[in-house]
Amino acid sequence: MARSITVTTPQTEYDITIDAGWIDTQKLNEIIQNRKYLIVTDETVYSHYEELLNPFECVVLPVGEGTKSLKYFEKVIDMLQDKQFNRSSVLIAFGGGVIGDLTGYVAASYMRGIHFVQIPTTMLAMVDSSVGGKVAINHTSAKNLIGAFYQPEAVYIDIHFLKTLPKKILSDGMAEVIKYGLGFDDHLFDKLETLNLDQLNDSEHEKTVLDIVETCCRIKAQIVHEDERDVAMRQLLNLGHTIGHAIEQFYQYKKYTHGQAIAIGMVVKSKIALLEKRIDQQTCERIENLFEQYHLPLELDDPKMFSTILEAIHLDKKSTGSQIKWICVDAIGKCRIEGTQYEEIVRKIKNIE
Numbered sequence: 001m002a003r004s005i006t007v008t009t010p011q012t013e014y015d016i017t018i019d020a021g022w023i024d025t026q027k028l029n030e031i032i033q034n035r036k037y038l039i040v041t042d043e044t045v046y047s048h049y050e051e052l053l054n055p056f057e058c059v060v061l062p063v064g065e066g067t068k069s070l071k072y073f074e075k076v077i078d079m080l081q082d083k084q085f086n087r088s089s090v091l092i093a094f095g096g097g098v099i100g101d102l103t104g105y106v107a108a109s110y111m112r113g114i115h116f117v118q119i120p121t122t123m124l125a126m127v128d129s130s131v132g133g134k135v136a137i138n139h140t141s142a143k144n145l146i147g148a149f150y151q152p153e154a155v156y157i158d159i160h161f162l163k164t165l166p167k168k169i170l171s172d173g174m175a176e177v178i179k180y181g182l183g184f185d186d187h188l189f190d191k192l193e194t195l196n197l198d199q200l201n202d203s204e205h206e207k208t209v210l211d212i213v214e215t216c217c218r219i220k221a222q223i224v225h226e227d228e229r230d231v232a233m234r235q236l237l238n239l240g241h242t243i244g245h246a247i248e249q250f251y252q253y254k255k256y257t258h259g260q261a262i263a264i265g266m267v268v269k270s271k272i273a274l275l276e277k278r279i280d281q282q283t284c285e286r287i288e289n290l291f292e293q294y295h296l297p298l299e300l301d302d303p304k305m306f307s308t309i310l311e312a313i314h315l316d317k318k319s320t321g322s323q324i325k326w327i328c329v330d331a332i333g334k335c336r337i338e339g340t341q342y343e344e345i346v347r348k349i350k351n352i353e
């Protein structure tokens with residue numbers, strides 16, 4: 001039976017529905033409900049799901065982080081204007097986090113808000129980006145700089161879409177899954193230790209994968225319920241991201257994917273926790289092993305670049321002047337926000353080098 005989670009925010013309420021092998025032509029028609037619609041996807045996703053998507057009206061965008069940009073924002077807006085979309089029309093994001101973030105931001109902006117639905121097709125998008133309404137595009141200077149909080153009308157998750165994902169992208173999404181285990185749920189962390197990347201698409205592990213996706217979505221739904229606008233506890237979902245975003249941006253989104261970059265960020269946080277004696281050596285090794293188990297990097301290829309990269313953390317949206325909100329690891333399953341001076345962060349990172 002499908003699993004269902006309700007996300008409640010001060011202005012709206014919507015369901016996340018999770019199951020395996022259930023999104024087909026009929027389901028898409030039910031979602032559209034005779035409304036004017038446009039499915040937004042990318043070239044790779046379209047090539048895998050052409051049979052499903054072909055009967056529908058789609059815009060097929062280039063693959064990659066470059067699509068989360070003003071250029072493609074404008075392109076989709078132009079299309080909606082040509083098609084005379086109005087406030088009862090609906091946009092459907094069918095793809096990974098790039099497509100979801102861009103489509104959501106277009107939906108938030110066009111006529112100050114039209115309906116939008118998330119159908120995530122990557123692990124990252126299923127457990128994280130499709131839920132909670134952070135929608136954004138990048139600015140040349142910083143990641144997700146132009147965006148809004150704008151909730152979808154529903155999220156439909158079909159884990160069978162993971163079957164066509166290349167291993168590297170599945171691995172990438174596991175970084176966000178590990179984030180939920182490391183930061184919020186030690187049982188989830190334990191469960192992840194019993195699996196590996198190759199098993200995630202095996203039919204014998206289907207129930208476990210549904211459980212994992214559900215657990216992550218429940219954690220996020222609860223946090224978004226308590227702090228939709230990211231002024232307090234939602235910032236915990238940024239565990240590893242201050243460093244991760246700086247790495248992604250420094251290499252112009254070409255060398256490290258989002259998941260790889262935040263994995264490096266979370267390992268740094270764990271090493272700092274070890275140095276400050278909040279966790280012991282064995283726990284730190286468990287954390288590093290889990291990232292390795294899912295083929296994620298533990299450090300930069302060129303660790304010497306770290307000090308240059310760190311300059312970019314001034315652009316972190318959680319920073320206020322010289323103070324940066326820094327998410328600390330206290331134990332497996334427990335993280336905390338700390339206000340820290342930039343110089344202090346540099347000192348802490350130098351200590352673990």
Ligand SMILES: NC(=O)c1ccc[n+]([C@@H]2O[C@H](COP(=O)([O-])OP(=O)(O)OC[C@H]3O[C@@H](n4cnc5c(N)ncnc54)[C@H](O)[C@@H]3O)[C@@H](O)[C@H]2O)c1
Pocket residue numbers: 042043044045048063064065068095096097098099101121122123124125128129130131132133134135161162163164165166169172173176258
């Ligand atoms: N809004 C949020 O809360 C939030 C949370 C986490 C990450 N993000 C953002 O999400 C983005 C990363 O998302 P992503 O990793 O999904 O990247 P993505 O959307 O670029 O997808 C990764 C790759 O997988 C391909 N792909 C997608 N689904 C597929 C499928 N089922 N089969 C085969 N190939 C498929 C895509 O074509 C692409 O090449 C980043 O921009 C990140 O900042 C946003």
Ligand SMILES: O=C(O)C(=O)C[C@@H](O)[C@H](O)[C@H](O)COP(=O)(O)O
Pocket residue numbers: 128132134143144176230234235237238241317
């Ligand atoms: O939903 C949130 O809140 C998150 O922080 C989730 C993150 O995994 C995600 O990468 C998000 O896009 C980061 O947002 P940002 O505001 O730090 O750019």
Ligand SMILES: [Zn+2]
Pocket residue numbers: 128176241258262
């Ligand atoms: Zn993230």
